[in-house]
Amino acid sequence: MARTSSVVLSPAEKKVVLAEAKGNLKAAKATVKELLDEAKAVAKARTAEDKALVKARAAEDKEFAGRDKVAQKALVAAQAAVDTLTA
Numbered sequence: 001m002a003r004t005s006s007v008v009l010s011p012a013e014k015k016v017v018l019a020e021a022k023g024n025l026k027a028a029k030a031t032v033k034e035l036l037d038e039a040k041a042v043a044k045a046r047t048a049e050d051k052a053l054v055k056a057r058a059a060e061d062k063e064f065a066g067r068d069k070v071a072q073k074a075l076v077a078a079q080a081a082v083d084t085l086t087a
Helices: 011-086
Strands: none
Touching: none
């Protein structure tokens, strides 16, 4: 297997390459930070949506419980009426 030839950079070239690499690293870090910030914002929004959804479901459950209670009373009254008529 052939060995790749090594490249020797002059101090000026090395400085340019290093500056470019540092610039790329800085840009990559900025991108990662933006993505993390966006993920946090999405998570925060989802948390708010989840809280709103839980609140809405609790209200629905409360309404259903009230309607169920009325229906149970009507059922008991109807059963009592049937029992008195058949007795």
